[in-house]
Amino acid sequence: LYVDAELKEAARFAPREDQARYLLAVMRQSVGDELLCFNGRDGEWRCRITAASKRGCELEAVERTREQTPASDLELVIALVKRTRLETIIEKAAELGCGRVRLAVTRRTNADHTRVDRLSAIAVEASEQTGRLDVPEIAPPEKLERLIADWPEGRTLIFCDEAGEAAPLLEAAAGRLGPASILIGPEGGFSPEERAGLRAHPAAVAVSLGPRILRADTAAIAALALWQAAAGD
Numbered sequence: 001l002y003v004d005a006e007l008k009e010a011a012r013f014a015p016r017e018d019q020a021r022y023l024l025a026v027m028r029q030s031v032g033d034e035l036l037c038f039n040g041r042d043g044e045w046r047c048r049i050t051a052a053s054k055r056g057c058e059l060e061a062v063e064r065t066r067e068q069t070p071a072s073d074l075e076l077v078i079a080l081v082k083r084t085r086l087e088t089i090i091e092k093a094a095e096l097g098c099g100r101v102r103l104a105v106t107r108r109t110n111a112d113h114t115r116v117d118r119l120s121a122i123a124v125e126a127s128e129q130t131g132r133l134d135v136p137e138i139a140p141p142e143k144l145e146r147l148i149a150d151w152p153e154g155r156t157l158i159f160c161d162e163a164g165e166a167a168p169l170l171e172a173a174a175g176r177l178g179p180a181s182i183l184i185g186p187e188g189g190f191s192p193e194e195r196a197g198l199r200a201h202p203a204a205v206a207v208s209l210g211p212r213i214l215r216a217d218t219a220a221i222a223a224l225a226l227w228q229a230a231a232g233d
């Protein structure tokens with residue numbers, strides 16, 4: 001269970017109301033039962049339910065079971081796609097160990113329906129399920145131009161480009177496994193101007209995910225999985 005609380009020996013804390021309801025009503029846990037909690041900073045702890053009522057429950061941190069692992073410096077930059085597809089991408093990015101997801105507004109997308117809180121909840125749930133000790137940050141939507149204009153020093157921009165010449169991702173990954181961001185375009189692809197700007201960007205490496213045109217969610221999952229395989233993560 002992901003908790004936003006201090007985790008140290010004998011620390012007592014109350015999980016969020018929805019978490020308490022899930023523990024008591026759905027998982028049918030009760031006082032004395034134990035579960036594993038993490039807060040993204042202090043590793044994983046075995047916690048015991050010390051009090052439970054209709055209003056909620058209280059947990060006590062008993063023993064650290066896993067040391068905190070550093071967050072990954074792998075980032076996914078995803079152009080805003082249809083809500084259901086975006087939610088799938090967030091869930092898979094969390095499962096595949098992504099450290100942060102940035103949402104890019106491009107010429108052919110719009111940010112109207114994007115609910116970052118909902119996407120963050122999906123990231124928490126996927127992190128709990130996959131056994132991570134941190135939750136990927138979901139940054140609010142930002143214009144692609146802005147995002148690449150302020151590109152951080154030393155970070156590689158892996159530009160997944162379905163059009164034009166590009167080396168296979170695995171080839172590009174070899175020897176570039178430092179901080180990297182994988183960029184995936186929207187359903188309608190990048191505009192010619194965006195593609196030209198990306199191709200000219202000093203930190204960008206254009207890569208291919210094969211001869212077929214993949215949907216954005218397939219491309220995101222394939223690129224993350226390939227990168228993690230190359231990084232051995």
Ligand code: SAM
Pocket residue numbers: 159160161162163183184185186187188189190207208209210211212213214215216219
């Ligand atoms: N332009 C096409 C269209 O309008 O349907 C394809 C866009 S594709 C659905 C969305 C994104 O997935 C692309 O912008 C690219 O980032 C990535 N992608 C899809 N297939 C790819 C491939 N074979 N190689 C590299 N990237 C790919």
